[in-house]
Amino acid sequence: MRNQLIITALAALIALGGCANMTEEQRRTATGAGIGAGLGAVLGASTGGGGGKRAATGAVLGGAAGAVAGNIWSKRMEQQKRTMEQATQGTGVQVSQTADNRLKLDIPSDISFDTNRADIKPNFRPILDKFASTLVENPDTRINIIGHTDSTGGDAINDPLSVNRAAHTRDYLTSRGVASNRIAIEGRGSHEPVASNDTEANRARNRRVEIFVAEPQASAQAPQATQPR
Structure with missing residues (x-):
């Protein structure tokens, strides 16, 4: 029974992480939940006594924790969110914390890009300037950075246009001191x-x-350098 629960939890991890229709945000959250479920089941089963029940409970609790285990929401992330909320107030930009502890900026086209263009509009630049300073x-x-389009024009136009919009946003941030490898x-x-x-x-x-x-948990928990003794 224990093994069956563990196998089920790990199978759920593979299925959740591989769903083709998921967005990147949903996929990462689901993968984290699957990993948590698998580990929770293993730990629950290994503690002895009430094996099946413990494994099932461990899978549930582990899944909930695993959904946000990959990233942390630090004081710096909270401050960055507040700063961007102030900087974008009244602009239409939506600033939020996602389920997997990422800061999200949702930037509409009326302040970012003209129709069928990837050039950054002038009123988008002050927002990116402030954003770049918080990243530094x-x-x-x-x-x-993810670019999106409406459905007019077809994939042959829309797919590269969405990439170009993301690329122009990246290039602007790097010109303001943000390392490109980030x-x-x-x-x-x-x-x-x-x-x-x-x-x-709607378009x-x-x-x-x-x-x-995102502030990965591994980065936040990296060991501090120590002086040689």
Whole structure:
């Protein structure tokens, strides 16, 4: 019974981490939950007594903890969130903490890019300037920039356009002192809409850039350098 629960938990990890329709955010959260579930089941079963029940309970608790185990939400991350909330107030940019402890900036097209263009608009630059300064102050974080488009134009246009928008955002941040090796970019084209593409207002919502900032737990827990004795 114990082995069956452990195998089930590990199988769930593989299935959750490999779902093709998941966004990157959902995939990372699900993978963390699967890892937590597997470890929880192993630990629950190994403690002896009530094996099946302990393993099942361990899987549930481990899954909940594993969803956020990969990143931490430090005081620096909280301060960065507050700073960006102040810097973007009234602009339409949405600043939030994700389920897997990442800072997310959701930037609509009316302040980021013109239709069918990847050039950064002038009113987007002050936001990126402030954002870059918070990234420089917290060098342990990693950044993922994802570009999106609406459904007009077809994949042949939208897919490279979304990548170019993410790339231009990255290049602007690096020009403000953020190390390029901290930044990953992706283009999702029109494949992950947040609204139907039936009206101009909804299409504008889908033309957006999402920026995720994560402070990996491994970086936060890296051992401090010590003086030789």
